[in-house]
Amino acid sequence: MEAAIDWCLEHLGDGETLTVWTHLKSNLANNTALDQLVARYSNVQHVTRRGGVGLRRRGPVLMAWADMDDIADLLRFGSHHVTALAVLSWDDEAVRPWAAAAKPVVLGNPSSWTDLVVELDPVVVEALDDLTGFINHNNTISGGHEKEHVVSTLFALYDAGFQLAPKAMQGWVLAHGWAGDNPLQLATDAKDIGRGRRPRARQVLRADYIEQLRRQVEDRDPRP
Known part of the structure; x- marks a missing residue:
């Protein structure tokens, strides 16, 4: 979590907004680090999937506990606004096929992500x-x-x-x-x-x- 927050802040450009994504509004309140991030900075916003994701501000996005369907839903209407994307998974297997193809930077402990292979002919x-x-x-x-x-x-x-x-x-x-x-x-x-x-x-x-x-x-x- 800390590594993802730091990474997103490093990729936050002048005039941009850092978007924190969660499934539910309560997911933010139940996580101190994310809650403080949104409360502390005026250029950090919170959006939820249940509220309907439509990114209107350009900048990095931190998706907390997302799977591949969530990523696809976020990018449906807002891909041109996303300058960098950090994904925290609730289950590594839920995003592993995407990670194998996208080859993202691994934040934190890389042990679960050492063998990322696209299993396709x-x-x-x-x-x-x-x-x-x-x-x-x-x-x-x-x-x-x-x-x-x-x-x-x-x-x-x-x-x-x-x-x-x-x-x-x-x-x-x-x-x-x-x-x-x-x-x-x-x-x-x-x-x-x-x-x-x-x-x-x-x-x-x-x-x-x-x-x-x-x-x-x-x-x-x-x-x-």
Whole structure:
């Protein structure tokens, strides 16, 4: 907690506001360090998820006891205001997939975070990178053309024998600009397809799409 507060204050620029995020208002009152931080400084504000997060002030954000869904919710409407982000987790596993992809600075004891590996095949990562550049991130992937492209991509990967790791995929896209409900929706679709379910979507990919991804991965591989 102390390290996160110090880190955020170090990243607080002139004219900026440090935002402290908690699930509930009572979470602040029950923590002396955070309560004093908000009370002591005029350029520190408190927001809650229950109150509806809409950041209107630019500056660093300290999220206390957040998970990946919380991070995505915060970034839905306020990503352009966030200059630095510190996340205190209530459960390391709840944010580990995001941390593995985002590679954040570890504050405090690093022993729990020494082996952060993205548990995704490079071809799956290449597909997610393609999706990231293709979809309109202002739209939901639960419907429309975005859904068709996402589900078609997941079907193509699954049918080609690639493992769909929902949490790892959720963490990767969250670390690469996805926000709101979309990271969780991607994980849900991946889980459903991995269980043999077939969400309805029109096929929008070329038949050789997986081979195209494999070539892209090979082109990026620096090994001789």
